[in-house]
Amino acid sequence: MKLAIVGCGAVGSAVAELAGEYGHRVTALADSTSATVDPDGIDVGTALDRKAEGRGVGTDGIDRALDAEYDALVEATPTTLGDAKPGFAHVRHALDRDAHAVLANKGPVAERYADLRAAERESEGEVLFEAAVGGAIPVLSTIADLGPTNVTAVRGVLNGTANFILSRMSAEGLDYGHVLAEAQDLGVAEADPTFDVEGTDAALKCVILANVLGDGETTLADANVTGITDLTPSALDLATDDGRTVRLVGEVVDGDGAPEVRVGPRLVPENGTLAVTGTQNIVQLETRHAGQLNLSGRGAGGRATATAVLGDVGRLP
């Protein structure tokens, strides 16, 4: 399949690097300032080297990449909230010309799900977004296999940064600020960690799950979100004394009509399934006929997430 990749961060560049191995050809690659396009396949190594040197992936404008020859557009630009610009426009552009769209970007799926599905209905192309929820963990394809109506609830630890901080605070008795600084030094946390530690990132993933499971009208504004910034070592100690630990857990449960989304610090059994440590993620599905399913693995990281993107590409007709 011919792929155009928009967004050249950890995920976009990993998709470009691995595409050949999966039998696909990258015909366009764009970062935030430039693009490189070749219907016979771009030279991924050269483009990424240019980017590493700070020169941008190529000499073309981004619009050239969107208008290039491709079967599927991979949208891997950073997640934006509200109207999800420019990610949503990129996807619609692809659908308008009856190409497929595979998203790693959570914004359009969480914030404009109904618009996204409407654009898909009018297109010959399909939209898939496995990578947007839980990185490499096959959450959405599992739900698709089970049938969304057979999944009654989803809960999970869906943010590696918050989980790393909580695991370290709990294990070492260190305060939030200390562990955050350490996480930033290790590259686990962003310079501005707000999106992760205030629960927004986990909430967006849960909103996507709610859209898949429900009527597709859920947005971040509907979610009840509490972060971990106010947690203290003593609170974690009290939990440990009780055989529990604290994890930032996202939940999607049956509400009245639409699924209800809640994210916040929760007490979980210390050695229980949900007490994953470090940057590991886990998703727990409650099913109507098959009991509980636990899916765990790498919820972030370029190559891990690219694996989910390329899995989606492989599922396309």
Next chain:
Amino acid sequence: MSESTDSAVSAYTVRLELVDEPGELLRALEPIADNGGNLLSIFHERGSLTPRGHIPVEVDLEATPERFESIVTALREAGVNVIQAGAERYGEELSVVLVGDLVETDLSDTLSRLECTSASVADIALSAPEGTDEPASARLRLATQAGERDQALDTVRAVADEKDLLLVEPLVGADR
């Protein structure tokens, strides 16, 4: 009081925590039999542990009110940890952690607000290692009547919200 009301036999449920050692269950049942209680059922949850690492046991028995009082006293004297004793069945427990200005927002008021619903505060652990100027943490174990867990949790949420406390909830429905 008349003889007839005093001697009316009622059904009671006692929840006990036992140390995981041989003979502990028998030791817990002896004070009941010795004090004239009629054992109805024993639910010995082997394999599941209470937060303190003990084995929960629920005993249903029949006794007159005064005999029941002596049974509970005898159990406690025998060193058996009685979690809940009474005709009322306390079906579920709920642990939460609160973080914030617990002392300044009047901890006793917080506790009494939680008491007045269908829950009762069974246990509290407070930690304020940095003194009262820094946020304190408290772990509360609430005993709730069967089926009223959600209602109890709603009350905790409302109190936490009003007093601007961070609430760490238990995860409902997950593996326990």
